[in-house]
Amino acid sequence: MKCGDGVKAASEACDDGNTVSGDGCDSACAVESGSNCQNTGVQAFFTRRGRTDCTQVSSITAPSLASSTSQPVLSVPGRYRMHYVSGAVSYSSGVNWYPGILGVNVDAGAGVQRFSLGIDSPTVPPSATRDEAMTLGFPLLRDFDAGTGEVRLALIGTECGLGSNSDTTVTYRVDALSICQRIPAITSPSSGGLSGPSIGGTASPGATVHVYIDGGTTPACTATADASGHWTCTLSGIAAGTHSAVVTSTLVSATETAPAINFTLDLTPPAAPVITGPKPDSVLATSTPALSGTADPGSLVTVREGSTVLCTTTANDSGKWSCTPSTPLADGPHTVTATASNAAGSTSPVSNSVTFTTDTQAPDTTISHGPDSRTEDNAAAFGYVSNENGVRYECSLDGTAYAPCKDAYDVKPGEHTLRVRAVDAAGNVDATPAVYTWTVEDTRAFAGGGCSAAPASSWLALLGLLGLRRRNRR
Structure with missing residues (x-):
């Protein structure tokens, strides 16, 4: 026996079936700091005869086995490794030898899993002789979780009634693997700290987490640790005040418990913040507008558009706050709201909503009509259009400063030039004004x-x- 073979020897503190460090059981089969390992100690051998013990199934790769094939020795929920030991069976009167085909049904807690070992591996084709089949059988192994403990196992075939199987024996072994996991912890709140109803911490990824308050036996909340090992849940039925909390985490049948912490539960949420800027229905020429308002002093304000967080900031001692979106907003209308949270993690009601429009694109300007290029008429009438609605027009005649445009200009004989630029509601100015040149002839x-x-x-x-x-x- 050696470290990593899935068989926990007396000299090993754990054996989870590998020699990888960082998973709770290190490369030398020692328990890593901050983790703990449990092993049910189950070790069982299963020997079956090819003809006498053949169980008829309709599917070799996903067999459905009767309850009579249940194995009491595997009734303890746990994590197991099944692997080939010895023997082979011919399924066609002395040809097509396999290392025995054992079918397994196991309830992992989320439905019955069905698999077989001895034929479904692409590395194990039918062999011409018993010895060849045995040689190919030695690498065969399969790990599985037994959530409820009922494991059904049988030597299987699809034509057991023909009696063409050799009555030779095969042996497989099932060993309990060590279940190692991170010792769970409550990190929010810290011990002696202040908390709202939301509580969180760390555990092994995928572990089921229960939080118990004041020695209770019913969880006050339950969560599942995510892929990074973090979890959060919301306490239910707990009054404000000082409490103790204990967290447990469970993988398959192994449960680890963290030391208790004391904390104070504050259920009074802060008041809803108020958004005062931008002004409702305003049009802004920036994609990162200043979002501002008031909230309870010291509260953490989070501004959102729908479910997207735009920015967070802390209200100052006067209750004022301001922040800009961390990601530029697209041009168009936007509706934002805000919430505030206090040191206990309690969250306020949602603020008023404010809708505004961002417009960072300058308009384009066109002179729709003007006088003839050469004319004897001193009066010149013009028309102006833009690709945006709601713009205003500024004009510069013969190099003068831009001013609001006129519908017509009265000029003296000679050459004249009118430049026209549109200015939109956001204040964006056309940087390339439209230009019109004409000459009034001297009469x-x-x-x-x-x-x-x-x-x-x-x-x-x-x-x-x-x-x-x-x-x-x-």
């Missing part, structure tokens, strides 16, 4: 050595008079 008339401005009709009259004068000279 002034020239006469003699001087010049005077005249309407277009006056120029036509002058041209007519010049024509008459030319004709008269002829």
Whole structure:
């Protein structure tokens, strides 16, 4: 016998079937610090004859066995290892030898598990001789948990009635493995500390945890340790005040108990916090807006959008708090609420809800219409559009400062340029304004050595008079 074979020798403190450290039983089969190991001490040999003891089943790999095959020696709930010892059986009159096919039904506490050993391994094909089958049988083993203790075991076949099996014997052995687990602990609250109804701690992953208060025999709460070994549960039926607590953890049939701690249960939750910022229905140009409000001084405030935690912070001595989302918010509407928890872990009712919109995208601006590129009209009418609704427009004419846009501009003759930018409700400004350039033509008339401005009709009259004068000279 050696460490890791699944058989706990007298010289070993534990043997969980491996030589891996960190699982409670180390590579030398010694119990690791902070853990404990239990072993039921069951060791049993099962010898069956291929023809005399053949039990008819319809499925070799998932056999269903009758209650008459129950093994009283395996009635103790525990963790077991079944492995091949010796012998072989021919299932076809001297050919197709196997290391015996034993079927097993075991109740692991969550339904009956059915498996067989001796044929379902891909490394064990039918052998031509008994000796070959035995050689291939030695690596065969299977670990299983027996939750209620009833284990049914039989040598099985699908054609027992034909009598073609050899009446040779096979032997398998079942040993109890050490069940090692972390000694459980209550970490929240600490001993002598303050707690709300939620209590938590550590245990082996998958262990069933029970918390008992003031020496009671009925659990005040129950939990299952998660994959990292943490658990939490909520105390039920316990009055506020000072209490003692004991936690136990159970894997299969092995239960470990932690030392008792004393704590004070505070069932008075803090008042619901109030969210004061952002203002309801506001539009913000940032994806990480400041979320602020009031709460009980010193309470831990958690702000959520639905079930997603946006940020946490602690209210100051004046009861004020503020935080920003740890992950930027997507553009669009958001509705947030907050809760507060005190040192005892009691949680407040939910705060008021506040809905606001984040908009970090600047609008785009287009000039929908304007004057002709060349015109004699001093009055220039414009129209403006944007890809966002609810924007306002700012204009700069010929390089002047931006100001609210006009529907029309009255300008002097010459070239002019109008720049237009949209500003949305969040204050985002179009960084690439729309530009429109046009020219107002000069319509002034020239006469003699001087010049005077005249309407277009006056120029036509002058041209007519010049024509008459030319004709008269002829």
